[in-house]
Amino acid sequence: MTALPPPDAGLAGLADPAEPGPQAAAQAVARARPRPLLRSLLRDPLGVASLAVLLIIVVCCALAPVIAPYQQGASDFTRELSGPSAAHWLGTDELGRDILTRLLYGGQVTLLAAALATAIAVLIGTALGVAAGYLRGRTDRVLTFWGDLLLTIPVLVVLIVVVSVFPSSLYPAMLPLGLLLSAAPMRVIRSVTLAIREDLYIEAARVSGLSHWQIMRRHVLPRIYGPIVVQATLAASVAVMLASGLGFLGFGVQVPAPSWGTMVAEAASEYQQQAWFLVPTGGIIALTVLSLGLLGDALRDAVTGQWTGQAAGRLAIRRRSGALSDADRTAASPRTLAPDTTTAPLLAVRDLRVTVPGPDGGTVLVSGMSFDLLPGRTLAIVGESGCGKSVTARALLGVTPAGGRIDGSIRLRGTGPAGTDTSRAEKAGGESIELAGARESQWRTVRGRRIAFVGQEPMSGLDPVQTVGAALSEVIRAYSGCGRRQARSRALALLRRVRLDDPERVARLYPHQISGGMAQRVTIARALAGDPEILVADEPTTALDVTIQADILALLRSLQLTSEIAVLLVTHDWGVVAGLADDVLVMYAGQAVERSAAEEVFDAPRHPYTEALLRSDPHGSVRGRELPVIAGTVPPPGQWPAGCRFAGRCGYVTADCTAAEPALTLAEPGHEARCIHADLLAAR
Amino acid sequence: MLRYLLRRLLLSIPLLFVVSILTFIMVAIVPGDPAVRILGAGHTAAQYQALDQKLGLTAPIGVQYWHWVDGVLHGTLGTSLFTNQTVTSELAQRLPTTIWLVIGATLVTVVAGVALGLASAVWRGPLGRVVDAASWITFAVPNFWLGLILVEFIAVKARLLPSIGYVPLGQDPGGWLRSLILPVVTLSAVGVTGIAKQTRDAMAEVLSREFIAALRMAGLSRRSLLLRHALRNAAIPIVTAAGLFSIAMLGGTILVEQVFVLPGMGSLVVQAASDHDLPVIEGAVLYFTLIVIALNLLIDLSYAWLNPRVRVTA
Numbered sequence: 001m002t003a004l005p006p007p008d009a010g011l012a013g014l015a016d017p018a019e020p021g022p023q024a025a026a027q028a029v030a031r032a033r034p035r036p037l038l039r040s041l042l043r044d045p046l047g048v049a050s051l052a053v054l055l056i057i058v059v060c061c062a063l064a065p066v067i068a069p070y071q072q073g074a075s076d077f078t079r080e081l082s083g084p085s086a087a088h089w090l091g092t093d094e095l096g097r098d099i100l101t102r103l104l105y106g107g108q109v110t111l112l113a114a115a116l117a118t119a120i121a122v123l124i125g126t127a128l129g130v131a132a133g134y135l136r137g138r139t140d141r142v143l144t145f146w147g148d149l150l151l152t153i154p155v156l157v158v159l160i161v162v163v164s165v166f167p168s169s170l171y172p173a174m175l176p177l178g179l180l181l182s183a184a185p186m187r188v189i190r191s192v193t194l195a196i197r198e199d200l201y202i203e204a205a206r207v208s209g210l211s212h213w214q215i216m217r218r219h220v221l222p223r224i225y226g227p228i229v230v231q232a233t234l235a236a237s238v239a240v241m242l243a244s245g246l247g248f249l250g251f252g253v254q255v256p257a258p259s260w261g262t263m264v265a266e267a268a269s270e271y272q273q274q275a276w277f278l279v280p281t282g283g284i285i286a287l288t289v290l291s292l293g294l295l296g297d298a299l300r301d302a303v304t305g306q307w308t309g310q311a312a313g314r315l316a317i318r319r320r321s322g323a324l325s326d327a328d329r330t331a332a333s334p335r336t337l338a339p340d341t342t343t344a345p346l347l348a349v350r351d352l353r354v355t356v357p358g359p360d361g362g363t364v365l366v367s368g369m370s371f372d373l374l375p376g377r378t379l380a381i382v383g384e385s386g387c388g389k390s391v392t393a394r395a396l397l398g399v400t401p402a403g404g405r406i407d408g409s410i411r412l413r414g415t416g417p418a419g420t421d422t423s424r425a426e427k428a429g430g431e432s433i434e435l436a437g438a439r440e441s442q443w444r445t446v447r448g449r450r451i452a453f454v455g456q457e458p459m460s461g462l463d464p465v466q467t468v469g470a471a472l473s474e475v476i477r478a479y480s481g482c483g484r485r486q487a488r489s490r491a492l493a494l495l496r497r498v499r500l501d502d503p504e505r506v507a508r509l510y511p512h513q514i515s516g517g518m519a520q521r522v523t524i525a526r527a528l529a530g531d532p533e534i535l536v537a538d539e540p541t542t543a544l545d546v547t548i549q550a551d552i553l554a555l556l557r558s559l560q561l562t563s564e565i566a567v568l569l570v571t572h573d574w575g576v577v578a579g580l581a582d583d584v585l586v587m588y589a590g591q592a593v594e595r596s597a598a599e600e601v602f603d604a605p606r607h608p609y610t611e612a613l614l615r616s617d618p619h620g621s622v623r624g625r626e627l628p629v630i631a632g633t634v635p636p637p638g639q640w641p642a643g644c645r646f647a648g649r650c651g652y653v654t655a656d657c658t659a660a661e662p663a664l665t666l667a668e669p670g671h672e673a674r675c676i677h678a679d680l681l682a683a684r
Numbered sequence: 685m686l687r688y689l690l691r692r693l694l695l696s697i698p699l700l701f702v703v704s705i706l707t708f709i710m711v712a713i714v715p716g717d718p719a720v721r722i723l724g725a726g727h728t729a730a731q732y733q734a735l736d737q738k739l740g741l742t743a744p745i746g747v748q749y750w751h752w753v754d755g756v757l758h759g760t761l762g763t764s765l766f767t768n769q770t771v772t773s774e775l776a777q778r779l780p781t782t783i784w785l786v787i788g789a790t791l792v793t794v795v796a797g798v799a800l801g802l803a804s805a806v807w808r809g810p811l812g813r814v815v816d817a818a819s820w821i822t823f824a825v826p827n828f829w830l831g832l833i834l835v836e837f838i839a840v841k842a843r844l845l846p847s848i849g850y851v852p853l854g855q856d857p858g859g860w861l862r863s864l865i866l867p868v869v870t871l872s873a874v875g876v877t878g879i880a881k882q883t884r885d886a887m888a889e890v891l892s893r894e895f896i897a898a899l900r901m902a903g904l905s906r907r908s909l910l911l912r913h914a915l916r917n918a919a920i921p922i923v924t925a926a927g928l929f930s931i932a933m934l935g936g937t938i939l940v941e942q943v944f945v946l947p948g949m950g951s952l953v954v955q956a957a958s959d960h961d962l963p964v965i966e967g968a969v970l971y972f973t974l975i976v977i978a979l980n981l982l983i984d985l986s987y988a989w990l991n992p993r994v995r996v997t998a
Contacts, residue, residue, distance in 0.1 A: 285829070453898065464917065
């Protein structure tokens with residue numbers, strides 16, 4: 001019937017090989033050291049169960065002459081079409097023959113035919129797949145085209161042609177069936193081989209003068225047996241189904257010999273007298289196909305689990321509980337933070353904490369973050385990758401990784417009904433809003449309209465199947481509810497505002513047709529569409545070429561000058577900080593370690609981490625001298641050490657550093673640092 | 685766009701040749717002499733000679749194939765050995781039933797499958813497990829058997845729908861629809877759950893991509909994110925799967941027409957196969973292949989509609 005693999009194989013075998021799923025699995029397989037597949041399989045209860053059911057069915061059918069309760073063809077005319085009984089466990093058919101006996105003998109035909117087709121499919125599929133993946137080039141293109149072709153042939157139609165000439169045996173039809181089923185294994189084996197081919201030792205074998213044939217046979221084949229076994233079970237499930245289908249149509253056996261398919265046809269002609277007859281006949285086919293499908297699924301998991309499952313399992317974040325979170329709380333006491341009082345903050349963040357769910361109450365990604373965003377000013381958050389900068393930035397828009405939770409306070413100022421800017425006052429509605437713990441519907445009134453976001457990778461921030469103009473019109477209409485035409489003219493105005501030449505043309509282009517710099521201007525235009533008061537820019541220039549970086553920075557600066565917007569800028573580039581930031585907040589391992597005006601931080605850093613970061617900045621490096629780097633890496637969330645989190649990489653470290661976690665304290669007016677040696681740094 | 689379609693159409697020509705050549709080769713390599721089988725036991729040598737000539741089986745296989753291709757190019761597919769009708773007229777009578785079955789099953793597969801997949805992508809948990817279980821069950825249960833069960837429960841016991849037979853559309857549209865419901869459900873069961881699973885997985889992949897987070901942070905509604913952006917981007921693997929399912933369902937019509945006694949190409953080809961009516965078989969295979977090419981073209985069209993990159997580069 002369907003020539004498709006079982007549901008959980010997805011269409012892995014058939015899908016575009018360029019898609020990530022099968023490709024990644026293929027590479028995984030390639031890198032895995034072959035481990036006993038059976039042992040991995042035996043850990044999966046569903047895999048064990050399906051293997052057991054399958055073995056029982058196959059062995060019982062093979063032993064039919066020995067174990068069948070009745071002679072083949074024996075009839076009991078006193079019990080025609082009876083239901084299950086002690087004498088006939090599965091009942092009898094219209095001639096009083098024992099159904100169990102006939103199922104066992106019929107299975108011999110159906111299963112043998114399916115095995116034949118499977119063997120052919122796997123042999124052809126493996127041979128062509130290895131050839132295509134190993135030889136690549138023209139061979140690959142021709143074979144891939146051939147495989148695509150096979151996939152579009154309606155299998156059953158072709159099989160009918162064969163059985164029409166040779167109606168009393170299933171076996172001749174299994175040759176073309178095997179050929180047609182070889183397309184799926186071929187695709188999978190090809191991508192696995194492609195991945196293996198890149199391995200160094202294959203390269204070495206080639207250099208040492210082994211022939212292609214020897215390499216394929218000795219080095220490639222032994223490593224792909226896992227995927228081959230998986231593909232074999234999947235092909236077998238389809239083959240059983242099709243062999244049964246042919247039997248149902250009346251082909252493949254000579255009456256009165258049984259096959260599973262013909263027995264369903266017999267049951268079909270009697271179902272008005274005895275519906276039970278349908279149950280065991282269809283049931284055995286379903287059970288066999290299901291077992292094969294589930295077995296293939298379990299095997300596939302075992303094959304890929306040889307690398308992903310186990311490796312990932314061991315690397316899983318182990319969280320050390322209680323003590324750490326208590327330390328976080330004390331460290332983040334708001335008393336040490338002196339909010340700027342000269343201008344009321346637009347956004348006041350206090351003790352922000354982001355937690356992702358997990359064992360032991362989850363893993364803390366960011367904790368104790370407190371800062372203010374002021375109109376017309378830029379706060380830069382600086383730190384290495386993995387410090388929690390982006391997590392903090394996105395939390396301001398209510399977006400957290402993997403269903404994380406936001407605690408603490410994010411308070412957005414209401415401009416009040418007496419505010420000068422009426423449109424903003426309307427949006428603000430007077431009262432200030434607490435965003436931490438806000439509902440999604442409440443967040444939606446803020447996102448884009450009051451707080452806008454510009455991300456790191458401009459291309460991946462745009463819907464690939466939407467034109468630039470459509471993307472802008474969509475958000476404009478969502479914000480203002482205006483008509484299509486008006487949205488379009490506003491979109492063009494926005495594109496002009498971000499200084500894109502020929503906005504009419506750009507509006508018609510898709511993301512893949514524009515450059516990274518243009519795409520970033522488009523995302524900035526989208527961010528401006530709601531006339532926001534706050535712009536959160538997460539590494540807006542990191543993914544761009546150096547010359548374009550400068551353009552984008554100049555654009556951001558001029559936008560800020562004209563619209564009194566508050567900017568939160570996430571970056572690891574001190575050059576960007578120097579160019580844009582008024583204030584700087586340095587983050588390390590999920591917490592703020594230093595906070596001050598930008599000049600202060602450049603001139604006199606008070607935290608060793610800031611000092612080390614500044615020293616490793618290529619902008620300030622001396623020609624001919626090695627660029628200093630900070631040894632070690634940022635500890636990942638959940639593995640933060642007790643005491644000062646930077647102690648392990650710090651040049652100033654003393655015994656006191658690891659005793660207790662230092663608090664963020666005022667080192668001098670307007671300058672905070674989380675270091676017990678802050679004064680030592682000032683003295684240098 | 686037109687050029688893209690023409691190019692795709694040109695690429696399907698090899699399929700026509702591969703399938704028809706395969707058909708010829710298979711008939712040739714499989715042991716057994718059609719003429720003998722048609723005449724049965726007790727024929728005379730003269731009868732045998734005459735039939736062999738009529739079938740053109742004395743010529744080498746290449747020549748036989750050439751004759752057939754020549755006939756196709758002139759619009760004739762020969763005459764049925766049994767009914768003496770031309771193959772084209774036999775097929776013309778049978779074509780609508782099969783086409784309606786495939787169209788109906790494809791529509792149901794896509795609409796119900798995508799809806800179910802979307803629902804299980806949005807409300808994960810129990811519904812997702814139901815879809816998983818249903819996709820395994822529909823995968824394992826033979827569709828001819830499922831059809832029999834549906835006939836038993838819905839047509840015979842509950843008397844809700846006719847159990848067998850086909851009413852032409854022109855004769856009685858209501859009856860036509862009723863006669864197609866059970867066959868279409870039977871044919872599309874595996875496709876619906878398969879597409880549901882594919883949709884759910886593709887949606888999960890797209891929803892984890894950065895542009896969805898960016899659009900969410902731009903304040904778009906959940907509805908717009910799911911339907912306008914995620915589903916549109918997830919559509920390409922869904923269409924690929926739907927194409928493969930519809931080709932599989934085209935083959936499945938052979939079994940389903942048998943179960944529901946529908947006068948389609950599938951039942952024609954089964955009858956022809958039992959009768960060794962070679963011209964009919966070869967003509968039917970050609971028609972089936974043409975339907976596949978039409979389906980492929982439809983898939984290519986939807987690719988182009990869904991993915992701007994295809995439109996521009998092709």
